[in-house]
């Protein structure tokens with residue numbers, strides 16, 4: 001069955017749209033089908049560039065991966081894996097992925113095979129653009145990655161989890177490499193990507209978001225603007241209430257700040273905030289549909305590229321799509 005580019009909404013998708021519409025066009029439309037050998041050269045290039053990641057984004061992805069593995073192991077065996085073993089594994093995994101990217105194996109090896117992610121797969125922005133990566137920067141990223149994993153082992157969330165039934169844990173399965181939780185909303189596919197869900201000993205329904213912000217407060221993990229965290233948690237609450245049928249006052253939302261020793265912040269959900277987040281999603285869909293032919297989200301056909309204006313600021317040089325957007329020396333470029 002051919003894959004269909006279904007119209008979807010997520011917080012990160014809307015954030016990209018707000019930041020640069022041309023980038024949004026490259027990411028969600030031009031790159032579509034770029035994995036096929038018979039796709040146009042620019043679609044294949046766009047697909048490759050779409051998958052590049054920055055060092056902070058990689059750090060966040062790797063930490064999420066390791067933490068999901070720790071939880072899966074704990075669920076299976078009934079005890080946490082040894083902290084030192086996990087830190088060693090994290091460092092090895094970091095080095096393997098870095099080497100994979102440095103040698104540009106991402107150009108020849110598929111990211112997914114038989115429905116499973118290749119765990120070593122990584123394509124760093126700097127490697128693709130042949131930009132030198134100072135070793136101190138790489139070492140600092142490794143140190144932050146292991147510190148975040150260590151933060152999990154020191155987090156008060158472990159005390160709370162000790163009282164819960166592991167059989168009821170729902171852990172993000174990163175190995176399948178796709179959104180495991182999605183739902184239909186007025187014709188759009190809404191992507192929810194909760195990191196971890198557990199049922200409290202008091203019957204509460206708890207949704208956890210792992211954070212790997214740096215201590216200087218920079219939100220460089222998900223490339224989203226201010227207030228994004230709160231909205232992200234709100235979308236989770238909407239999902240729990242409207243899709244899974246949990247009572248709003250039974251839902252608890254946690255942010256666990258792994259680079260801050262695993263400190264936790266807990267939020268409750270008010271009955272009327274569910275309708276606030278519902279409106280937020282509806283407005284987001286409406287906004288994104290304005291760049292579609294006839295605003296038709298079912299057909300999901302983008303207007304011509306000139307309807308996706310470029311921006312002009314210093315971020316362009318660090319944008320994945322610089323080569324096909326603004327690099328005047330490139331022979332694969334969309335004017």
Ligand code: SF4
Pocket residue numbers: 020021022023024026309310311312313315316317319320321322325326
């Ligand atoms: S290079 Fe600049 S204008 Fe082009 S897609 Fe990226 S952010 Fe947008």
